[in-house]
Amino acid sequence: MSMSKFGDFNLRDKGANLWAGWDRPRRVVFVLATIAVVASLPFSGNFSFTNILNTPISSFQDVLVYPVGMFVLMALGLNIVVGKSGMLDLGYVAFFAIGAYTMGILGKHTHLNTWEILPIGMGLAMFAGVLLGIPTLRLRGDYLAIVTMGFGEIIRITALNTQKIGGPNGIANIPNPPSLKVPGVGVLDFNIMTPNSFFWLVLVLILLTIWMIRRLSARRPGRAWEAIRQDEDAAELMGVPTLKYKIWSFVLGAGVGGAAGVVYASKALFISPDGFTFNISVLILSCVVFGGIGNIWGVVLGGVVLAYLPERIRFISNARQLVFGLVLILVMNFRPDGILPRKKREKAPKAASESGVK
Amino acid sequence: MHTLISQFWQLTFSGTVQGFIYVLISLGYTMVYGVLRMINFANSEIFMIGTFATVVITRDVLGHQANGADLHGFTLLYTMLLCLLGSMLASGLTAMLVELVAYRRLRSRGTNRLAPLISAIGMSIVLSESVSLMTAGRAVPAPEVLHKSSLFTVLGANIRIDQLLVFIVAPLMFLFLQRFVNHTRLGKGIRAVSMNEETAKLMGINLNRVISITFLIGGLMTGAAAFFFETIYEATKYNIGFNIGIAAFTAAVLGGIGNIRGAFIGGLMLGLLETYASAVLGSQWKAITVFLVLVIVLLFRPNGLFGEAVQQTRV
Numbered sequence: 033m034s035m036s037k038f039g040d041f042n043l044r045d046k047g048a049n050l051w052a053g054w055d056r057p058r059r060v061v062f063v064l065a066t067i068a069v070v071a072s073l074p075f076s077g078n079f080s081f082t083n084i085l086n087t088p089i090s091s092f093q094d095v096l097v098y099p100v101g102m103f104v105l106m107a108l109g110l111n112i113v114v115g116k117s118g119m120l121d122l123g124y125v126a127f128f129a130i131g132a133y134t135m136g137i138l139g140k141h142t143h144l145n146t147w148e149i150l151p152i153g154m155g156l157a158m159f160a161g162v163l164l165g166i167p168t169l170r171l172r173g174d175y176l177a178i179v180t181m182g183f184g185e186i187i188r189i190t191a192l193n194t195q196k197i198g199g200p201n202g203i204a205n206i207p208n209p210p211s212l213k214v215p216g217v218g219v220l221d222f223n224i225m226t227p228n229s230f231f232w233l234v235l236v237l238i239l240l241t242i243w244m245i246r247r248l249s250a251r252r253p254g255r256a257w258e259a260i261r262q263d264e265d266a267a268e269l270m271g272v273p274t275l276k277y278k279i280w281s282f283v284l285g286a287g288v289g290g291a292a293g294v295v296y297a298s299k300a301l302f303i304s305p306d307g308f309t310f311n312i313s314v315l316i317l318s319c320v321v322f323g324g325i326g327n328i329w330g331v332v333l334g335g336v337v338l339a340y341l342p343e344r345i346r347f348i349s350n351a352r353q354l355v356f357g358l359v360l361i362l363v364m365n366f367r368p369d370g371i372l373p374r375k376k377r378e379k380a381p382k383a384a385s386e387s388g389v390k
Numbered sequence: 391m392h393t394l395i396s397q398f399w400q401l402t403f404s405g406t407v408q409g410f411i412y413v414l415i416s417l418g419y420t421m422v423y424g425v426l427r428m429i430n431f432a433n434s435e436i437f438m439i440g441t442f443a444t445v446v447i448t449r450d451v452l453g454h455q456a457n458g459a460d461l462h463g464f465t466l467l468y469t470m471l472l473c474l475l476g477s478m479l480a481s482g483l484t485a486m487l488v489e490l491v492a493y494r495r496l497r498s499r500g501t502n503r504l505a506p507l508i509s510a511i512g513m514s515i516v517l518s519e520s521v522s523l524m525t526a527g528r529a530v531p532a533p534e535v536l537h538k539s540s541l542f543t544v545l546g547a548n549i550r551i552d553q554l555l556v557f558i559v560a561p562l563m564f565l566f567l568q569r570f571v572n573h574t575r576l577g578k579g580i581r582a583v584s585m586n587e588e589t590a591k592l593m594g595i596n597l598n599r600v601i602s603i604t605f606l607i608g609g610l611m612t613g614a615a616a617f618f619f620e621t622i623y624e625a626t627k628y629n630i631g632f633n634i635g636i637a638a639f640t641a642a643v644l645g646g647i648g649n650i651r652g653a654f655i656g657g658l659m660l661g662l663l664e665t666y667a668s669a670v671l672g673s674q675w676k677a678i679t680v681f682l683v684l685v686i687v688l689l690f691r692p693n694g695l696f697g698e699a700v701q702q703t704r705v
Binding site for chain 2: 114120167168170171172174175177178179181182183185186189190192193310314317318321322325350351353354356357358359360361364365368369
């Protein structure tokens with residue numbers, strides 16, 4: 033495949049080679065240093081050389097939680113479905129909504145706190161994933177895309193028309209998470225004055241998700257997903273239980289979306305169906321494809337760029353969505369595999385990529 | 391349920407009219423899908439451009455006021471023709487632009503299938519946001535071109551003139567399109583590309599031209615739908631294409647995407663289903679009913695009602 037002048041430049045391969053050459057202590061130091069830098073991002077506004085990162089109008093610390101952190105988390109979850117096993121899901125926002133509404137309803141009407149609701153929200157989202165997955169994952173390509181899109185709309189419209197959960201007004205006064213004692217750091221409070229604690233919470237969730245994906249990718253499920261993505265029929269013939277692994281990837285993705293929803297609701301204190309439109313699904317899919325589909329670091333980068341960019345250019349308030357659209361068109365045209373594409377050897381052969389996303 | 395029985399024919403008529411509008415828009419999806427195997431994500435904005443073209447022609451070019459006097463005779467005729475052609479042309483050209491900007495470069499490089507989808511989403515954002523900036527995000531009323539008089543009553547159903555217009559002209563346009571695809575040289579080219587792109591290229595078909603024309607035709611049909619929509623509803627907004635685009639895409643999938651006859655049946659079914667569901671359950675549940683029916687249909691017929699493989703009528 034001939035590419036443009038810069039097309040063959042693959043930062044991801046360079047990075048992977050570097051990583052492969054390192055011994056264990058060096059890797060540990062590198063990972064810890066990276067985490068430390070990212071975790072100190074909320075303080076970047078205090079220094080003259082980093083305050084260029086600051087977002088006008090909305091507070092930078094809040095932007096780091098939503099949209100940036102949330103989008104990265106959800107993009108990673110969606111990447112399990114779209115990037116790893118190659119199924120086009122246009123209704124990912126449904127799982128986010130299920131998580132958020134679980135938090136809203138249980139948080140207000142029971143004595144459970146956020147930490148107890150988190151597994152419940154994830155569980156419900158995963159259950160919804162199974163319910164949706166079993167009948168629909170036999171469908172392929174664009175048929176799956178529209179059914180998932182429909183599922184996303186069904187969840188939103190149901191929330192909109194059910195007066196018991198607030199209807200169009202949504203749910204207000206959702207409780208914040210209770211304080212958390214972190215050994216060695218102190219007590220982390222979670223309220224409207226402490227966006228940093230939420231950022232670190234989201235960061236922990238992101239790291240856990242990355243860890244989970246990396247573990248699974250190297251093992252049986254990862255290999256099964258790769259086989260399904262490249263050629264589903266061949267995988268089935270080779271004895272891969274394709275439906276089972278497709279449902280698994282769907283359910284894991286749903287769980288991550290549900291977790292994001294729970295945290296979002298307990299940070300935002302208020303949720304309404306307007307926050308869970310089809311546009312969110314499209315945006316998150318854009319993060320995945322824009323950054324580099326199937327590659328964790330690309331997806332993280334895509335989420336960061338696409339969530340941060342509209343906030344950073346808020347001063348041109350009216351035209352910012354226009355700029356966003358132009359960026360999507362330009363980047364996809366000049367780097368169709370995303371900013372940080374997946375490793376070349378993982379790429380599907382041409383024959384399979386023509387039949388495309390299954 | 392009572393409403394459904396007492397007003398059955400009325401609902402059937404307006405559902406059919408709504409369905410015909412969906413048919414024309416879903417052709418925009420199905421034609422493009424037929425040749426490219428890709429969702430034309432910007433088709434909802436192509437529809438939106440068509441509605442604005444209708445408004446601009448009646449209001450700014452011909453100078454009709456929103457609350458002006460009714461149009462009659464020859465003035466009415468040429469206004470409507472001009473609007474229809476202008477709307478079709480605006481949408482058709484927009485569709486060609488979408489192909490050029492969002493699809494051509496990526497297609498010629500044979501990349502993964504999601505890249506063009508995202509660039510089409512980008513194009514759709516650019517189009518709707520540009521219009522939003524120009525109209526300050528407000529709804530724009532359209533001058534009344536056709537006075538909504540009830541012509542006659544059939545089986546208790548009021549037949550309004552604007553709906554009758556759609557009822558007659560839209561199927562004609564569909565038949566015309568089907569004849570075009572099945573019986574002309576260009577149509578043969580389109581069908582050849584849809585069956586096998588590589589072989590079609592070997593047979594001397596100019597791929598870029600055929601694909602560009604397919605977008606144009608899809609856009610023309612979507613533009614016609616935009617005109618009919620404006621004649622009935624007389625208002626538009628920068629995001630008007632979104633919901634109707636989703637509905638039309640659902641219609642295309644229901645019938646079997648890539649299949650022209652499927653788009654017809656799918657669009658008609660969707661229009662009727664929506665109208666009946668609104669009467670029985672209330673209009674807020676109509677979208678859910680439609681999606682549930684879609685899932686059930688796809689469970690039993692995974693390629694839509696008419697399947698993808700009807701080569702004769704397939705694009």
